[in-house]
Amino acid sequence: MVRIRTRQAIIAYLTAAPFVLFALFPFAWMLITSLKQNRELYDLSQNPFLVHGGITWDHYRFLFEHTAFPLWLRNSTFVALVTTVVSVLFALLAAYALARLRFAGAESIATFVFIVYLVPTTLLFLPLARLVAMLRLSNTLWALVVTYPAFIVPFATWMLMAYFSSIPRDLEESALVDGCTRLRALWHIVLPLARPGIVTAALFAFTLAWGEFMYALTFISTTNLKTVTAGVVVNLIRGDVFYWGSLMGGALLASLPVVLVFSLFLDSYVSGLTAGAVKG
Amino acid sequence: MNITRRDFVRGAGIVGVAAASGILHPPRVLAAPRIQLLAHSSYNEDSDKAIEKLGKDFAAKHGAEFSADFIDQPEVAAKLTAEEQAKAGHDIVDLQDNLPTIHKSYLVPLDDVVADIVKANGDFFQIAKDSGYVDGHWLSLPWLGNAVLSVYRADYFSQVGEKTPETWEALLRAAAKLKKSGHPVGIPISQCEDANSILYPLLWSYGASVTDTRGRLTIDSPATHAALDYARKLFAEMEPTVLSWDDSGNNKYILSGRGSWTINAPSIYLKAKKDKMPFAESIEQRQPPAGPKGRFYYADIHGWGVLNFSQNVELAKQLLRSMYTEESQKVFLTLGQGYDMPVLQRFDANPPYASDPQLRPLVGFMKNAHLAAYPAAPDARAEKAYQTYVIPNMFARAVQGSSNKDAITFTVKALSDIGYSK
Numbered sequence: 166m167v168r169i170r171t172r173q174a175i176i177a178y179l180t181a182a183p184f185v186l187f188a189l190f191p192f193a194w195m196l197i198t199s200l201k202q203n204r205e206l207y208d209l210s211q212n213p214f215l216v217h218g219g220i221t222w223d224h225y226r227f228l229f230e231h232t233a234f235p236l237w238l239r240n241s242t243f244v245a246l247v248t249t250v251v252s253v254l255f256a257l258l259a260a261y262a263l264a265r266l267r268f269a270g271a272e273s274i275a276t277f278v279f280i281v282y283l284v285p286t287t288l289l290f291l292p293l294a295r296l297v298a299m300l301r302l303s304n305t306l307w308a309l310v311v312t313y314p315a316f317i318v319p320f321a322t323w324m325l326m327a328y329f330s331s332i333p334r335d336l337e338e339s340a341l342v343d344g345c346t347r348l349r350a351l352w353h354i355v356l357p358l359a360r361p362g363i364v365t366a367a368l369f370a371f372t373l374a375w376g377e378f379m380y381a382l383t384f385i386s387t388t389n390l391k392t393v394t395a396g397v398v399v400n401l402i403r404g405d406v407f408y409w410g411s412l413m414g415g416a417l418l419a420s421l422p423v424v425l426v427f428s429l430f431l432d433s434y435v436s437g438l439t440a441g442a443v444k445g
Numbered sequence: 446m447n448i449t450r451r452d453f454v455r456g457a458g459i460v461g462v463a464a465a466s467g468i469l470h471p472p473r474v475l476a477a478p479r480i481q482l483l484a485h486s487s488y489n490e491d492s493d494k495a496i497e498k499l500g501k502d503f504a505a506k507h508g509a510e511f512s513a514d515f516i517d518q519p520e521v522a523a524k525l526t527a528e529e530q531a532k533a534g535h536d537i538v539d540l541q542d543n544l545p546t547i548h549k550s551y552l553v554p555l556d557d558v559v560a561d562i563v564k565a566n567g568d569f570f571q572i573a574k575d576s577g578y579v580d581g582h583w584l585s586l587p588w589l590g591n592a593v594l595s596v597y598r599a600d601y602f603s604q605v606g607e608k609t610p611e612t613w614e615a616l617l618r619a620a621a622k623l624k625k626s627g628h629p630v631g632i633p634i635s636q637c638e639d640a641n642s643i644l645y646p647l648l649w650s651y652g653a654s655v656t657d658t659r660g661r662l663t664i665d666s667p668a669t670h671a672a673l674d675y676a677r678k679l680f681a682e683m684e685p686t687v688l689s690w691d692d693s694g695n696n697k698y699i700l701s702g703r704g705s706w707t708i709n710a711p712s713i714y715l716k717a718k719k720d721k722m723p724f725a726e727s728i729e730q731r732q733p734p735a736g737p738k739g740r741f742y743y744a745d746i747h748g749w750g751v752l753n754f755s756q757n758v759e760l761a762k763q764l765l766r767s768m769y770t771e772e773s774q775k776v777f778l779t780l781g782q783g784y785d786m787p788v789l790q791r792f793d794a795n796p797p798y799a800s801d802p803q804l805r806p807l808v809g810f811m812k813n814a815h816l817a818a819y820p821a822a823p824d825a826r827a828e829k830a831y832q833t834y835v836i837p838n839m840f841a842r843a844v845q846g847s848s849n850k851d852a853i854t855f856t857v858k859a860l861s862d863i864g865y866s867k
Contacts, residue, residue, distance in 0.1 A: 203720070207701040290523075291530045298531035383527035386483065386514040386535070399516045404488030404784075405639060405692040405712055 192417065199224050199414035206409055224410030233389050234415060237396035242422070244309045244392055245374040251310070252317040252370045253363060259318070260325030261351055265337070275326065282319035289315055290379050297384055308384040309392070313374050320373070321366040328362030329355065364433035372423055393419040478757050479510040480764055483524065483535040485747065486515035488712040488784055492589075495780035503767045509760060518638075522832075528752070536755035537764070540748050542576055542816050543828035545585040553751040554582040558762050562586070562769045566791045570811040573788035575823055576746040585748030586765050587788040589781070592744045592810045593642045595734065596699060596713045597706040600727040601628045613650065613675060613734045616706070620682035623705045630706035631683050631698050633690035633837075634676070634844060638745075640690075640837035643708045643733075645817050646743045648672050648836065650736025655830060655860065660821040662865045664839075665853050671737070673843040673852060680844035688841055699728070708733050711783050714803055730803045732810075744814035746788060783807055829863045 197216060198206065205211055205218040228234045262268075263275045293312045302308040332355060340350040356363070381395040388400065397415040401408040427434065482500060487493055493515045504511035514535070516524060521539060528534030529551045545552060559577075563569070569577075573587035595610070602609065602619065605626050610616035620630045633640040648654060653668035680687070687694070698704035699713050702724060707713070717725040732740060749768075751761045767773060774792050777785070783798035786807055793811060798804040818827035830836070839856040843849060 207697055209698075209701045209703045290527060294527035294531040298533035303531065303533055379523065382516070382520055383524050386481070386524075387512070388514070399486070399520060402517045403486045403490065404518070405696055405710065406488045406716065407691075407693040409693075 192420070195413040195417040195420075199410050199417055201410060203410065221410075224408075224414045227408070228411045228414050228418075232400055232411070233391070233396060234393070234418075236389050237391050237393040238419070240306055240390060241375055241392040241394070241419070244306055244313070245371050247310050248313040248317065248374040249367050249370040252314045252321055252374075253367050255314060255318050256321035256325055256366060256370075257356075257363065259322045260329055261355065263322070264326045264329035265334070265355075278319045278322050282316070282323060284316075286316050286377070286379055290383055293380070294383060303384060304386050304390065306385075306390060309374075309377075309380055312380050312384065313377060317370045317373050321370050324366045324369065325359070325362055328359055328365075332358050361433040364430050368427060368430060368434055371426055375419075375423055477508055477510050478760055479512065480504065480537065480757055480761055481535040482511070482513040482537040482539075482749075483521070484513060484515050484539040485518040485521055485541070487781075488710070489715065489780075489782055491780035491782065492777075492785045495777045498776060499768050499773050500764065503764045507760065507763070509757075511764075532754040534752070536751060536757050536761045538750050538752060539588075540576075540585045540750045542746055543818065543823040543825070543831070545577055545748065545750060546579045546823055547825050547828055548750065549579050549584055551750075551752055551754070552584040553753050553755075553758055553762075554584060555586050555751065555762065555765070556583050558586055558765050559583040561766055562789070566769065566789050569789055570793075570814070572744055572811055572814045572816060573746055573748070575816050575818070577748045579823075585750045587746055587748040588768070589747050589777075589785040590744045590788050590811050590814070591710050591747075591784065592742070592786055592807055592814065593639075593708050593710055594730045594732065594806055594810075595706065596695075596709050596711075596728065596730050597630075598628065598699070598704075598724065598727050599729045600724070601626065601705040609729070609731050610706070610734055611732075613647070613679075613736050616734050617675070617679055617682065619706075620679060624682045628703060628705040629683050630679075631687050631690075631695055631704045632679075632707055633692075633694050634680065634687050634841050635690045635694070636834040636837060637690060637692045637694070639692050639695060639709060640840075641817060641831055641834065642743045642745070644676075644836050644840050645819075646733060646741040646815075647676070647736065649741040649815070649819065650734070650738055651675065652736075652738040654820055655827075655836070656818075656821045656865065658820045660824065660826075660865070662857065662860060662867045664860065665857055668738075669853055670849045673840065673849045675736075676840050677844050688845070711804060711807070715782055715784060728803070730806055732806055740813075742810055742814040743817075744786075744811060746816065748788075786811060826860075826864045830860060830865075833859070833863070835859045835863070 197214060200220045201216055202218050202221045202223070205216070211217055259278070263271055263278070293315060297303050297308045297312060300311065302311060336358070337350050337354050340354050341347070345353070376394060378394045378398070381392040382399065385391050385395065388396070391399065393415070397412060397419065401412045401415065480500065482496070484493070484496060493513070497513050500511035500513055518541065521541070525538060525548060529548065540548065569587050572590070577583050577585035577587045597609065601623060605619065605622035607619035607622060610619050616630065623629055632643045634644070648669065651668050651672035653664065653666055653672050655662070655664050657663045695704070695707040695709050696713050696716070699707055700717060700722065711730065714728050714730055717728050733742065734740070749765055751758055755761060768777070769789070774787065775797070778787060778792065779797045783801065783804035787793045787796060788811060793808060796808065799808050816823055816827070817831045818824060821827070835856055838859070839852050842852040842855060
């Protein structure tokens with residue numbers, strides 16, 4: 166029995182190993198590159214996977230002392246958090262209505278939401294640019310807070326619709342029979358049960374908002390107001406000279422909050438993703 | 446007071462509509478006019494500083510405010526498109542090469558500004574006019590040019606007994622020796638701007654071009670076959686990684702100490718010098734090689750356009766005029782270090798960087814330089830061909846095993862899809 170378990174564990178680890186390596190490779194690459202001295206970065210004869218000439222923190226120092234990187238991080242955090250809260254709130258209400266309430270055109274609306282989700286952000290940014298200017302939000306972080314839900318809400322709505330469908334209606338109907346209002350049933354019965362789904366939707370919303378580039382580039386001009394995705398690329402690529410060390414350092418640091426958030430909510434995330442998969 | 450749900454919804458709706466239409470915005474306080482400028486970020490940070498200085502000096506004299514935003518060149522198009530859709534944003538924008546012709550509906554004619562500048566200083570170079578003069582009007586005020594030169598390690602060439610290659614054929618001879626010595630030559634044959642800036646002039650130097658002077662497709666010609674044959678031979682002496690280089694690829698290749706020759710803007714030379722690299726003294730620059738039909742020069746031109754939805758058109762024009770005074774040009778060209786070159790003939794006579802022997806080949810460069818549309822006038826098709834790397838793709842196919850016929854057929858199809866015809 167023990168031998169079987171050991172063998173199963175070995176097979177599991179061996180199967181997972183290539184995927185883990187694949188997932189970790191970009192992080193390792195970013196870390197190694199960000200710690201190399203410029204001289205070594207330019208030396209093509211060196212093994213790119215190793216640091217030969219000694220570790221340097223110059224690229225990180227440059228990032229924090231000569232660019233607005235801390236401000237970009239702060240801006241990204243603000244935009245991603247506010248956008249996540251707003252988007253998940255809207256998506257919750259929309260998903261609940263579409264999954265639970267019976268009204269004319271519910272199915273068509275659900276399909277429409279799905280179609281909206283399929284519209285690429287590179288197309289949406291043109292009409293949204295006009296909207297942002299009309300609201301006089303150009304070159305402010307609010308331009309991003311207002312526009313990001315345009316692509317996050319449809320996605321989160323579909324994700325939550327699937328999750329709500331996996332929660333038995335009987336629980337909610339029992340509450341309604343006992344005199345609960347629809348809103349109280351949603352608050353006290355459905356939402357606690359839907360927590361993993363909400364967490365998953367919030368994680369995706371945060372990740373999408375954190376990593377967004379096109380709107381961040383086009384709606385914000387001032388360097389100090391940029392988010393980290395746009396700031397790093399726009400300020401660390403100058404003509405045909407790339408500040409590789411700082412670029413990699415910036416990318417690595419920028420990816421850490423997302424890693425952290427996923428790590429904190431991993432259990433909820435996994436159960437949220439698998440919900441509805443075996444709906445009977 | 447009781448508020449019903451209906452009252453609340455109605456009230457919220459009214460407030461929402463009022464906010465969206467601007468009714469609820471606070472009354473505007475009379476503020477100093479503000480000029481906003483959007484430019485590409487130069488390799489040379491001092492170039493950006495020069496523009497900021499000129500703008501701020503002007504603003505201080507005119508009781509105005511000035512701000513400049515610098516972004517990576519490839520991102521300018523998206524930014525510009527968004528601002529045009531919104532009809533709001535910057536007042537003055539950086540327009541490279543063929544962009545004035547693409548954005549002409551949104552640009553204020555600058556004929557009066559150019560007339561004043563030409564009256565005081567003489568004519569612009571033809572390549573600058575090619576870029577800024579569209580449909581009978583100056584839609585962009587040419588500001589600077591970026592040239593490309595042969596950049597090479599003089600020590601490596603002398604080690605193999607070769608001189609600076611004056612022709613593509615001489616380069617090929619040297620390339621074989623340099624490869625054996627462990628320091629191959631390298632030009633990008635990939636989807637990047639540097640590849641465009643090298644391969645268009647290579648085509649021209651063999652007598653080939655995308656179109657004739659009237660814009661009719663002429664790429665399917667014996668001269669193109671000859672250029673592809675040459676590229677195939679040169680590729681055999683280079684490292685295959687040139688097929689994947691981005692704009693930083695040849696910089697890195699030379700600065701790593703491995704590469705011996707490439708074509709690039711002076712950024713390689715200037716960086717080696719600035720960082721005091723041990724081999725900086727060995728990096729030299731000369732005119733790009735000549736082909737059977739002569740030596741051809743490629744340059745990028747950047748000009749200033751004033752957007753027609755700007756609230757400060759006249760002030761923007763005044764700022765542009767002020768950028769062409771003797772003093773302003775001195776500031777700009779000194780800080781530009783030769784990476785940024787003048788487009789007005791007068792200021793090219795003795796620019797501050799001409800005292801450096803390695804930058805001296807830049808003097809007079811613009812007189813003979815062309816944009817990608819050459820020999821036709823710039824248009825949107827030329828920009829699309831440039832942005833989609835049609836010519837580098839043709840060379841990449843040829844050097845990777847496609848026959849000349851297949852590579853050219855592919856290119857004719859790509860150019861026809863863009864709108865070219867015979």
